[in-house]
Amino acid sequence: MNRILLESAEVGADGRVTLKDRQAAHVLQVLKSRPGDGVRIGVIDGLRGSAQVTSIEPGAVQLSCTLDTPPLPSTRTTLLLALPRPKVLHRLWAPLASLGLDRIILTGAAKVERQYFETHWLTPEAYHPLLIEGLEQSGDTRLPEVTLCRRFKPFIEDEADTCFAGATRLVCHPYAEKPLAAVLPAHGHPVVIAIGPEGGWTDYEIGLLQEHGFACASFGERTLRTDTAVQAILGAVLAR
Amino acid sequence: MNRILLESAEVGADGRVTLKDRQAAHVLQVLKSRPGDGVRIGVIDGLRGSAQVTSIEPGAVQLSCTLDTPPLPSTRTTLLLALPRPKVLHRLWAPLASLGLDRIILTGAAKVERQYFETHWLTPEAYHPLLIEGLEQSGDTRLPEVTLCRRFKPFIEDEADTCFAGATRLVCHPYAEKPLAAVLPAHGHPVVIAIGPEGGWTDYEIGLLQEHGFACASFGERTLRTDTAVQAILGAVLAR
Numbered sequence A, B: 001m002n003r004i005l006l007e008s009a010e011v012g013a014d015g016r017v018t019l020k021d022r023q024a025a026h027v028l029q030v031l032k033s034r035p036g037d038g039v040r041i042g043v044i045d046g047l048r049g050s051a052q053v054t055s056i057e058p059g060a061v062q063l064s065c066t067l068d069t070p071p072l073p074s075t076r077t078t079l080l081l082a083l084p085r086p087k088v089l090h091r092l093w094a095p096l097a098s099l100g101l102d103r104i105i106l107t108g109a110a111k112v113e114r115q116y117f118e119t120h121w122l123t124p125e126a127y128h129p130l131l132i133e134g135l136e137q138s139g140d141t142r143l144p145e146v147t148l149c150r151r152f153k154p155f156i157e158d159e160a161d162t163c164f165a166g167a168t169r170l171v172c173h174p175y176a177e178k179p180l181a182a183v184l185p186a187h188g189h190p191v192v193i194a195i196g197p198e199g200g201w202t203d204y205e206i207g208l209l210q211e212h213g214f215a216c217a218s219f220g221e222r223t224l225r226t227d228t229a230v231q232a233i234l235g236a237v238l239a240r
Helices: A021-030 A086-098 A114-118 A124-138 A152-163 A203-211 A226-238 B021-030 B086-098 B114-118 B124-138 B152-163 B203-211 B226-238
Strands: A004-006 A016-020 A038-043 A048-057 A060-069 A077-082 A103-107 A145-149 A168-172 A191-195 A214-217 B004-006 B016-020 B038-043 B048-057 B060-069 B077-082 B103-107 B145-149 B168-172 B191-195 B214-217
Touching: A004 A021, A004 A124, A016 A021, A021 A060, A038 A060, A077 A226, A086 A124, A086 A226, A086 B226, A103 A152, A124 A145, A145 A152, A152 A203, A168 A203, A168 A226, A191 A226, A203 A214, A226 B086, A226 B226, B004 B021, B004 B124, B016 B021, B021 B060, B038 B060, B077 B226, B086 B124, B086 B226, B103 B152, B124 B145, B145 B152, B152 B203, B168 B203, B168 B226, B191 B226, B203 B214
Parallel strands: A004 A038, A077 A103, A077 A191, A103 A145, A168 A191, A168 A214, B004 B038, B077 B103, B077 B191, B103 B145, B168 B191, B168 B214
Antiparallel strands: A016 A060, A038 A048, A048 A060, B016 B060, B038 B048, B048 B060
């Protein structure tokens, strides 16, 4: 945990906060802080800052916070991801938040199994703590916006053009002629990157994405597991 | 498993192979192959190719192999990684092989805990099957070369210049001025990328790397978990 994140309602008008449970335990047992020590804090979807430990009681740590720094700059990157298996989805939430995505759109596809949509890892109560864990790791405060679009075709046909207006749209496809590096726009320009399911997008899905402004790009001939593919491809996109 | 990998000694002079155990189970239960069906095969550190199922007996599958395709082109990429925690090392072996690294050099560093070197995940018997799993996923046949250099200083001082002759040498450092994308060489040019431990390289280590030709590059301000950092940074390097 590189930054302790608070809900805005937890911070008093005078900047005082009482940490309990997991966060108090982190300050006491991992940071081993004492009164007077500093810790990094932030407000979810708000400012970053620092805090001083003012007092320590059993199970509770009092902080005095100074929140004066905006969130990290937006990466202007949206991930459009064919819903992976529940185990993989679970593993990906924290890394996706830590990488600083603006938006995560999970979609159905021909090769996405129907029962994947029944996982509790798609409920905000389950994934919100994992997104927070990712932000506490990265030091940022801004949560990615998460959307579930179960039906791929109507989403791409009816919403993609509005939803992705002004963004460079890319879809990773192993047989694409152009390498990913050749189609990435300059740093700061918004990007939507579509990553398919295990087994890939169908030709129909690729065609539909192309009709709606997505350019095909290759990340090489190696077939990667979804979690490796997502982190490696996002690495290439975020380093633009 | 996108390609079944064999030891060269397993393939008879006439191209016949008998699969057993895990590989036979994959052909029978996952691929559900029948006599006459084709499967993708390859020889570890050798040719890729295809095979036809010639007969199926309980627990054994006979194949007739045609090995006629060279391994995938080398990525010409070496990872110099400060040894991560055993759990993370375990998780990384297969993804590192699947990404197509040429070499993986694991090294000590000031912030690498000594007991990490005692893990059995550093023994070839433990990691070799995980590297094979990564290649079976990616479809390649070439194993990365793995080296353990426990002592960072003598390795960098005495061996790095010879070991990395002709390669662009980069070290990821959050406070570097230049972004990674600005210092990556062209596709095909060899690269060594150094990634530090949780908590980062010390100033001394960064200085030593710089004295031996490593340029500092930033992957952004977010602090990433080692496994996310490795996969994302390698994604950026491999997409060059």
